Amino acid sequence: MEGFFGVYSIFYILIYLALGIISFVEIRKYYAASKFLNKDIVIKSNNTAGVSIIAPAFNEGKTIVSNVKSLLSQEYPKFEVVIVNDGSSDDTLEKLIAEFELVKVDFFYQERIKAAVVRGHYKSTNPIYNKLLVVDKVNVKSKADAVNVGVNSAKHSLFVCTDVDCILRKDALAMLVKPFIESETKVLASGAAIRISNSCEFKEGMLYKSHYPKNFFARFQELEYIRSFLYGRMAWSRLNGLLLVSGALGMFDKNTVIEVGGYREDSLGEDMELVTRMREHMHEKKEKFKIIYIPESLCWTEGPSDKTIFLRQRVRWARGLAQNLWMHRKMLFRPKYGTTGMMALPYFVLCEFLVPILELVGIVFVLLDLFFFGLNTQFLLIVTSSVYLFYTFVTLISIYLDQLTYKQYSSIKDIFTLLLMVFFEPFLYHPITTYASLKGYYFFLMKKEKKWGEMTRTGFNESIAR
Incomplete structure (x- = not known):
């Protein structure tokens, strides 16, 4: 031995x-x-690949507003933030609606990945937050399901999976997308x-x-x-x-x-x-x-x-x-x-x-x-x-x-x-x-x-x- x-x-x-x-x-x-491909070129380009940031949120009422604002501050020309409210039992959705002036919208939701029931999609009436999409879904106690709903709702060909309480560097998208381009x-x-x-x-x-x-x-x-x-x-x-x-x-x-x-x-x-x-x-x-x-x-x-x-x-x-x-x-x-x-x-x-x-x-x-x-x-x-x-x-x-x-x-x-x-x-x-x-x-x-x-x-x- x-x-x-x-x-x-x-x-x-x-x-x-x-x-x-x-x-x-x-x-x-x-x-x-x-x-070889400086990130500043990526940040300033209008022809770069679009990216959807997908972040599930469950009972994040205390910090959800500041966290979403942080995600929206990315230095990247073509992105959206998809917040998936995973059936929160606190005031997460209510705070999002109030702070970002959200209204429920008609949304073409295609379930390409099987997931839990989606109760609605929300967009802001304020053009400042036009990159924000909030999805409200039934909770099934699985982050995987929440991300799948986000993928089904995302409009871009690339997506970033993260947690809503993570803090991203401002150039995170520009750095992560470079390998896809190069x-x-x-x-x-x-x-x-x-x-x-x-x-x-x-x-x-x-x-x-x-x-x-x-x-x-x-x-x-x-x-x-x-x-x-x-x-x-x-x-x-x-x-x-x-x-x-x-x-x-x-x-x-x-x-x-x-x-x-x-x-x-x-x-x-x-x-x-x-x-x-x-x-x-x-x-x-x-x-x-x-x-x-x-x-x-x-x-x-x-x-x-x-x-x-x-x-x-x-x-x-x-x-x-x-x-x-x-x-x-x-x-x-x-x-x-x-x-x-x-x-x-x-x-x-x-x-x-x-x-x-x-x-x-x-x-x-x-x-x-x-x-x-x-x-x-x-x-x-x-x-x-x-x-x-x-x-x-x-x-x-x-x-x-x-x-x-x-x-x-x-x-x-x-x-x-x-x-x-x-x-x-x-x-x-x-x-x-x-x-x-x-x-x-x-x-x-x-x-x-x-x-x-x-x-x-x-x-x-x-x-x-x-």
Whole structure:
């Protein structure tokens, strides 16, 4: 057993070293070519592709007005904002109607993706808000259904899926649309870095000053985001093996999404499942495609700030991962499915899904050795130290790349705290995420009732700059 864990540890380290090198090369390539099509040209062009921003809203009455105004402030010549009121039981719809002078209109609604009943479409009588469309629908406790209604209502060929409480950079649409314009190969989707908004300051719906989060869970989530978005997804973008475009911010080709049937309501990881299904669809059609990730921080979202909500989120993510891998298992190790079947899915099985299980098995075997066979402390120390040092090395490199490209934190104190958390993460935070993953796998295996759960947020009010 010691030999197996030793071999697996070496395999794991080599995989991440390769991803790190590829990410670094791809980031350099991205910034070297960033002037090929300057975003200002896209922003000022009247012939650019139209984009629909789709944002579901459920009981967002406290912040809905400021959030919608933030989405409407995009610097892009041809876009609309589609707010899907997902059967809110509070005053979300009433506030939208009052603030934006909305009236119910006759709307040609074509249900190209099966979805819940739509009660009406609303447009503003004020020309200032002519880019806003509000859709009121029956709630079926599924974000996927709300987005599908938004896709059915959207008028443009590209759409961005986001959360209504996310804060987007003003040029987010211009940056996300560039891959669709530049690539000769069909682009199915594009994504960008998501950042944690906890402790940040916002002014008029835009980021005013970035701070490293003060909350325990938010601090470590920021580390995770930096590592996964910069270190991992840039590499998979280069290999054309991206399986996930974040549900908080992703741009999609609408026709392809409609062809595959939209988001699945029964999926607990609907964003990953959609991308995987789109890839499968294109492989079946034997058509070339790309899913592209760009190394830009374009979206800020609030992370769970207490243990209950955090665990609920991570358990759902783990169940979603297990569910998605099971749903699409037929593609595993099949050359017919190209990079998806031969690289991306195997990676998620071996280096994502199995890791929490192997950690648990490893702990069990260490305890058995300790009590019955005599513990090989030298081997344990070597393996544990190697994994710890490599884990911190990967995170430190990610932070270096992040500061090199974004300069997200200007405060020395913020940077120092961020670096300090790197060394505590494996001991304080990683065990919690491992526990959540194992719990999620157990729920999936036992076919526990699928509950999304309400992700209560504190909102941006407390961090708005005055």
